[in-house]
Amino acid sequence: xxxxxxxxxxxxxxxxxxVGVTVAIERLxxxxxxxxxxxxxTIVPASLGIYAGTGASEHGAFAESMGAVPVGMLxxxxxxxxxxELPPRLPAWSLRARLAAMxxxxxxxxxxxxxxxxxxxxxxxxxxxATGCVxxxxxLAVGVAACRSGVPAPRGRRPTRLVALVMRGVLAAxxxxxxxxxxxxxxxxxxxxxxxxxxxxxxxxxxxxxxxGEAVPAGAVGPMMLGSTAVAAYALFAAFALPxxxxxxxxxxxxxxAAAGVTVPAWLWLRSLRTAG
Numbered sequence: 001x002x003x004x005x006x007x008x009x010x011x012x013x014x015x016x017x018x019v020g021v022t023v024a025i026e027r028l029x030x031x032x033x034x035x036x037x038x039x040x041x042t043i044v045p046a047s048l049g050i051y052a053g054t055g056a057s058e059h060g061a062f063a064e065s066m067g068a069v070p071v072g073m074l075x076x077x078x079x080x081x082x083x084x085e086l087p088p089r090l091p092a093w094s095l096r097a098r099l100a101a102m103x104x105x106x107x108x109x110x111x112x113x114x115x116x117x118x119x120x121x122x123x124x125x126x127x128x129x130a131t132g133c134v135x136x137x138x139x140l141a142v143g144v145a146a147c148r149s150g151v152p153a154p155r156g157r158r159p160t161r162l163v164a165l166v167m168r169g170v171l172a173a174x175x176x177x178x179x180x181x182x183x184x185x186x187x188x189x190x191x192x193x194x195x196x197x198x199x200x201x202x203x204x205x206x207x208x209x210x211x212x213g214e215a216v217p218a219g220a221v222g223p224m225m226l227g228s229t230a231v232a233a234y235a236l237f238a239a240f241a242l243p244x245x246x247x248x249x250x251x252x253x254x255x256x257x258a259a260a261g262v263t264v265p266a267w268l269w270l271r272s273l274r275t276a277g
Contacts, residue, residue, distance in 0.1 A: 021204050025220050031270050034223030040234035040258050042200065043069065047238050047254075048247050066239035067129030068121055070136040070232035075113050076198045077139050077225040081146060082106045083205045084221040087214055099209055103202070110198060129239060136232040140262075143226030147270060174199065223270060230262035 021037035050065050086105060090098050121128045201224070208217040237257045242250035 021200055025204070025208065025216065031219075031223045032267065034220040035227040035263055035267050035270070037200075037204070037220075038224050038227030038230060039263055040231050040255050043231050043234055044251055044255060047235065047242065048251060051238075051242050051247055062243065063239040064128040066235040067132035068117075069235035070132035070139065071117050071121065071128075072114070072197075073228050073232045073235075074135045074139045074142075075110055075117065076201055077142055077228055078113070079106055079110045079198050080201055080205070080221045080225050080228075081142075082109065083209075084146075084218045087218070095210070099206060102209070103206060106205075107202065129236075132232070132236060136229060136236060139232055140226070140229045143222070143229055143266075146222035146225045147273070149222060223266075226266050226270075227263060229266075230258040233262050234258040 021033075024036045025033035047066065051062055083102060083106060086102060087098065090101055093101070121131060204220075204224075205217045208220070234254050234257075237254035238251060241254045244250065245253060
């Protein structure tokens, strides 16, 4: 497959996934929709592209890229938390002004933190994978804590507008293209973080806020934070599975392991919380 065809396939896949997340939250509610929407998705073509650029010849470089992914996902979990914690503290502006403020604040804080992560991991050469393991554990703990807060997770009442769905697809595709391009340029750690740029999370929160009000995206934050741990788990599995089994079998096994090890137990636990409540 040529580089252009590979990029087009990854972009198309990312766009389809981007549309599916909002639909899942709207129709299934924040709990199940949040988990389904955060199953490993765009990270799969991203990991394949990064592997094609680095992993086939440099196993260590690919592992470093994948080790940076959980750190990036931890940043994304905190990014999501901002969308639940900041809105009550915003002034009573119009919907448009409050949404613009949230986009600017959340992206600004994420960007500052992401730059710090890239600089730190680049300085700690050879330890990105170990750092990723720690970040995954922290992310799991934070996600569990966020889900125990008891925030309602209602379904959406109206479908998201087509323009918002298209915007999500474009942003997700751009993130994947950037990650692969950075990896091919040799910046492995930066590629790992770029591969989890919160394009889908940002557009999910913004489009649901705009079309459904603040309650629907706020209710999905906890389950999305917890479910995102599956993406981190996929990356850690993929760091070894792709070089050992090849890109197709390795990515498939990594996806199944992440879904079975994180998403399914998380759903069963959230169901028990709902039953107990």
